[in-house]
Amino acid sequence: MRLAARDWLALIRPGDYLVLLLAAVLVGLLGRHFWRGGEADRAEIRAAGKLFATVPLSAPQVITVPGPLGLTKIEVDIGRARVASDPGPRQYCVRQGWLSTAGAVAICAPNEVTLALLARQPAYDSLGY
Amino acid sequence: MTRSVIELRPDASDIRVARFATAAIVLSLAEAAIPLPLPGVKPGLGNIVVLIVLWRWGWRDAAWVALLRVFAASLLLGQFLAPGFFLGLSGALASLCALGAAMHLPRRWFGPVTASLLAAFAHIGAQLVVARLWLVPHDGVFALAPIFALAALVFGLINGLVAARMLAELEACGAPS
Numbered sequence: 102m103r104l105a106a107r108d109w110l111a112l113i114r115p116g117d118y119l120v121l122l123l124a125a126v127l128v129g130l131l132g133r134h135f136w137r138g139g140e141a142d143r144a145e146i147r148a149a150g151k152l153f154a155t156v157p158l159s160a161p162q163v164i165t166v167p168g169p170l171g172l173t174k175i176e177v178d179i180g181r182a183r184v185a186s187d188p189g190p191r192q193y194c195v196r197q198g199w200l201s202t203a204g205a206v207a208i209c210a211p212n213e214v215t216l217a218l219l220a221r222q223p224a225y226d227s228l229g230y
Numbered sequence: 231m232t233r234s235v236i237e238l239r240p241d242a243s244d245i246r247v248a249r250f251a252t253a254a255i256v257l258s259l260a261e262a263a264i265p266l267p268l269p270g271v272k273p274g275l276g277n278i279v280v281l282i283v284l285w286r287w288g289w290r291d292a293a294w295v296a297l298l299r300v301f302a303a304s305l306l307l308g309q310f311l312a313p314g315f316f317l318g319l320s321g322a323l324a325s326l327c328a329l330g331a332a333m334h335l336p337r338r339w340f341g342p343v344t345a346s347l348l349a350a351f352a353h354i355g356a357q358l359v360v361a362r363l364w365l366v367p368h369d370g371v372f373a374l375a376p377i378f379a380l381a382a383l384v385f386g387l388i389n390g391l392v393a394a395r396m397l398a399e400l401e402a403c404g405a406p407s
Contacts, residue, residue: 112394116339117347124347124383132376 141203141218144182146175149213158182158218168212175216188212246283247291251298254279258303268374270317270357271381274389276303277325277349281342281393286400289330296322313365317357324356325349342397346390350382 146153148166166173171188181201184194189211197207203220254276276299284292300322304315332345362371
């Protein structure tokens with residue numbers, strides 16, 4: 102015996118919809134809570150190996166970091182950051198573009214500036230067995 | 231020498247439990263043949279039988295069917311006393327508690343779908359806790375929680391609908407309760 106979708110819906114009682122909704126909300130909350138590990142929330146900027154600044158990724162701003170070759174400009178945006186300009190010859194760190202995952206690093210070696218994104222819980226950048 | 235004969239007379243409830251437990255065991259065995267992406271994510275078809283028994287004959291019979299299913303299916307699958315057996319047992323016990331609570335909700339508003347969803351969530355909840363405490367002593371197991379919860383939502387809804395449909399048909403054909 103085949104049932105139309107309407108007949109199946111008739112089997113669900115009013116309270117069942119409420120429970121179904123609550124269950125769906127629970128699934129969403131669990132997903133948000135347990136799968137946010139990869140989301141960065143702050144940027145750590147180092148110059149010549151020393152901590153220069155730690156900025157939250159909550160408001161856009163531009164930070165200028167001095168180095169041996171000149172000034173490195175780091176642009177922070179909501180949830181992401183990048184090296185906007187750097188005096189280094191090959192521009193590797195600039196060409197990496199926006200970083201948004203925890204553990205991502207841009208290194209401007211000639212000017213001795215690094216930009217690293219961190220999360221609430223530190224993420225592994227490698228695993229060994 | 232006195233001959234002693236112990237005679238066990240199964241009453242109607244025993245026969246009913248045996249019959250429904252058999253159905254649940256068969257569904258569990260059939261389900262074991264379905265390839266699944268993650269260990270632990272299963273439709274739990276046997277729970278349809280448990281739901282029907284709960285709805286028509288009460289919690290005691292449902293508990294018998296659920297526990298017989300866990301023990302017999304694990305024996306038949308060679309999983310008895312293996313980690314999967316304890317996960318299944320803890321899940322079955324937790325979902326029986328949830329069903330015990332769900333059956334006291336007003337039936338006018340809450341049907342088998344609610345009972346099925348509550349049982350499914352209790353099932354994965356207990357399994358995750360046992361897995362965290364015993365099998366994988368690391369909070370990493372909870373990374374699977376959203377997947378298990380989504381499976382509980384989907385399969386809980388489907389099993390509840392199937393149980394509701396079968397209960398409606400049983401009622402329509404006037405099966406004795």
